[in-house]
């Protein structure tokens with residue numbers, strides 16, 4: 001939809017109602033390839049409530065991305081049930097129930113940062129005034145005020161990833177799907193973005209699904225950690241974090257943090273041995 005065709009502002013899409021935001025029961029996905037079937041997900045049972053921060057951790061190829069793509073309605077499960085905001089994942093995708101952040105920032109190089117954040121708003125037909133307001137507000141949320149007129153290549157990797165998060169937040173979906181968004185960044189930048197993401201989650205109350213390979217990142221960010229094992233991708237442990245929601249970085253030195261990290265590591269090891 002062009003921005004000149006509508007002055008109306010679409011309904012917000014953040015309301016998920018009282019039920020779980022994501023509900024998966026016996027979820028299965030088998031890819032049929034030339035080399036035979038690939039069992040990417042099997043017997044996945046998981047409910048994720050409004051405002052949770054859930055990380056998915058597991059060895060390469062255990063189905064983390066596939067699960068996120070199922071929630072996003074980008075893959076069709078071959079068995080079991082899945083609902084997102086109480087509807088099918090496909091209906092939730094069409095209702096723009098989520099923002100998606102990928103490992104690579106994926107910004108269009110020919111658009112400014114403003115222009116990149118505007119893109120989903122243009123597609124969704126927000127009014128010009130609303131587009132301006134939302135771009136301004138989301139730039140502020142990710143601490144990029146003053147960078148809207150820059151092009152992606154003029155920003156550091158960490159700033160580009162913040163812009164990509166702003167783009168996913170701009171239409172105020174209640175659910176944010178993040179697939180290793182900080183995997184390519186150095187540790188210092190990653191630490192800072194982890195702190196910022198936690199603060200942003202605290203301010204917005206969104207439901208977060210976050211894929212990572214890093215145990216400290218999963219433990220630092222999450223209210224729950226889903227440990228997955230490979231061949232086929234199953235959930236081998238779900239760990240409730242005892243950490244408070246307010247988490248300074250040095251919480252990583254605390255006993256509770258080290259204990260949760262230890263349990264994640266044990267879960268990963270047990271999953272690998274069982275596979």
Ligand SMILES: Nc1ncnc2c1ncn2[C@@H]1O[C@H](COP(=O)(O)OP(=O)(O)OP(=O)(O)O)[C@@H](O)[C@H]1O
Nearest residue numbers: 031033038040058059060061062063064065066067
């Ligand atoms: N479109 C596809 N067609 C066939 N096989 C696929 C497809 N997408 C994923 N797979 C396979 O499904 C399995 C799960 O892949 P997935 O990308 O979900 O794993 P992952 O846990 O996210 O891995 P990584 O941590 O390396 O990103 C892998 O064996 C992968 O090769």
